Amino acid sequence: MASRKIVLTFPKDKIDKPIVFKLIKDFNLSFNIMKASITPDQEGHMVLELDGDKSEIDRGIKHLKDEGVKVEPLSKEIRVDWNKCTQCSACVSICPTGALYVKDRKTMAVDFDAEKCIACELCIRPCPPRAIKVHF
Ligand code: SF4
Ligand code: SF4
Structure with a gap:
């Protein structure tokens, strides 16, 4: 097996x-x-x-x-560099699983839930400061 x-x-x-x-x-x-x-x-x-x-x-x-x-x-892992992230939320509407999400509607602060991420990489290109990276 x-x-x-x-x-x-x-x-x-x-x-x-x-x-x-x-x-x-x-x-x-x-x-x-x-x-x-x-x-x-x-x-x-x-x-x-x-x-x-x-x-x-x-x-x-x-x-x-x-x-x-x-x-x-499934051997990839997505990581967000919060030092580079400008909280623009461009990635949130693209992420198909809600792994990238707005955690605070007042401040529009973005967060990442690795448990929901399927490593599809759709968020990588649209991120203006290239804060999202794939690690193998
Ligand atoms: S890799 Fe895919 S599932 Fe993971 S955060 Fe980016 S868009 Fe969402
Ligand atoms: S697209 Fe990039 S800079 Fe914008 S919120 Fe997402 S991770 Fe941060």
Whole structure:
């Protein structure tokens, strides 16, 4: 038995398809959905922990890729350099999981919840002072 944590990005035309559930039926895998963020008409993101035979995990991941899903290992970590951050909140509306959020509506202070982050990297480019970095 093997276990692997992966980050899935679904194109918007695939989010309502039962692609992930075929992992159980066709590849005899079990999975735990660690995080998911799926909004109609937008990209969907999901973090899965897959359990099963190693070769079946490889086949299952190939199935996901063949269906047009982007698959990446969960081996990245996002960090915010608060010394550089100007609290502009540009990242907040972009973050699909709410990991970057306004913690105080009066001051519009931004905070980061690493537990919610799926390392999709969507926030990195829009950050004007480049305060958000990915670490491997
Ligand atoms: S990488 Fe950035 S945009 Fe993506 S979930 Fe993490 S904080 Fe949000
Ligand atoms: S976009 Fe960058 S500078 Fe603006 S609030 Fe987010 S982390 Fe801070």
